[in-house]
Amino acid sequence: MSLLHHDAQREPFAVASHFRDDFYACLTARRDELFELADALLCADGPVRTPVDLTLLGEHRRGHGALYGALNRGRIDTGRLRRTLAALPQPEAADGRLVLAVDVSNWLRPDAECSADRLFCHTYGRSKDQHLMIPGWPYSFVAALESGRTSWCQLLDAVRLGPTDDVAEVTAVQVRRVVQDLIAGGRWHRGDADILIVFDAGYDAPRMAHLLHGLPVEVLGRLRSDRVMRKPVPVPWISPPQGGRPPKHGKEFRFAKPESWGEPDTATTQVTARYGTAQTMAWDRIHPRLTTRSAWIGHDGELPILEGTLIRLQVDHLPGGGDPLPVWLWSSKTG
Template sequence: MNFNTLKQVRQQVYDSFERGADALFNLCDALRCESQARSLPELSYSSFFEREWSSLYQALSNGKINDVALRQIWVKALLARIPESQTVCISVDASSIARPEAETSRDRGIIPVSNLPRAAKPISVGWQYSTVMLLPEVTSSWVGILDQRRIETAQTAIEVAIAQLQALVPLIKHPIIILADRWYATADFLRACKTLGCQVLIRLKRNRKLYRPAVRTSTKGRPPLDGPLFQGSRPDTVGGVEASLMSYDKKGKIVTVNRWSQLHVRQARDVQVRVFGVQREGAKDSPN
């Protein structure tokens, strides 16, 4: 993003602040530039926050942001240089922020915490956020955030992700592929993506149950709704490979990709699923 575009985006962001705009915009600059600040009082001392400390609290309690306009600004800015005919990949995922000592904070819930010592419980208290990101064409740790929302304790990550996609996808004129982790392989999420006209690439748990097309073997009784089981953890169910490709990775190890089509989950028989299985020689118990 060049300097002129950045200035234009900053002005548009400022215009989306409908109440308390000056203090809110100063706070955004302070948050972006003061990486060592640990509290609101410390942010109020930032050289980028040009007002008295009380303005910061007033902005957070009385400020108003036009969420719809802000979402449109970033979608337009992040996709400006990508031709409309080019497919874009967006991902959705939930992340946690632990706040075990913030006893007065609203709507904290139990959240998972990874990479803890074995003796520690892998849970804490805090918030969860759902983030929809524009993935770069070249492998990178930098992504463009298209939308981010708090997952309230009365909601699930799937519900929030669907609401985000329903708001975002109509703003994107490009063909879309949605990438998600295995927790999103649910009937509701798959059906929502189909309704939005998006392709989806989701990791599957090995024990996830899928079903082939139903085959009627008797003229008596109701026709079956599901065909034979397909489950990765049961090798006897994964026969009938539709297509297979073998190649080599950078280390010269054999990589085999198999494909199965016309599968479905029981709760969404109207959504067809295609499964790709990847096998790499020497990959068992390997970190790479």
């Protein structure tokens, strides 16, 4: 049941009850049946194989016809639902800041030949280093994370990617909308720490930082171990005798060649229970050298210099006994 008045806002039951009331308001057509379907889906003992199985649960009080009518003709105000989710109390990191993770998850549909806009989705096979491409629908998810070893997260948005979509641009629009909803919902205020946005190696972290410029966010992304980036130009710069335009980039920073790294600006060592000794090195103002190719082929004007902090993490061993390869991270925050 749901509360009809807004009392005791801080109590968990009251928050859940008010969310149910707000969720019901997001249903614009066949709302009663859709609301019961959501209850039945949440109360099912195991995985739901077919929608008709939900009609056998006690939470579903209508017949088969109402179920199929709601699935065919029901409507949800997705914009209002996004704002409702963003206004809920959000999980936070240990330092109190908001942390959002962005990733793509595939809904595999190999036998649904009549489903529109299917793409070949990258999946891992059962054998080691086996990669399969299976038709399906890729979805981009944004979730709020909390500190600690937990699998719980709070989903805030989901967007299906189409065949002609630029994943980075679609994701940037999605993240920008989520951040703006969090600000409008009172979950971030001026003076709070920047919202940390975490990306995997499938995203170009410097480009995502450029696309999200103007928002109170810090982009943190994982980089491939074969990347080549650039150091800042030394200050003060001594102009050569022949003169000319001052350079924009310093020397190369090759991830695979330690002799090109130089001394790190920061280095730490921490003993952990699961990974042994963890060593971290960080270099400030490391940036990629952009060219008018690939994602930047349509860029107007001078290419930007996207400086950030490059981080290398190395541990002694992994809990599963695998080879502990170094992890390279790039943060849009400098200094």
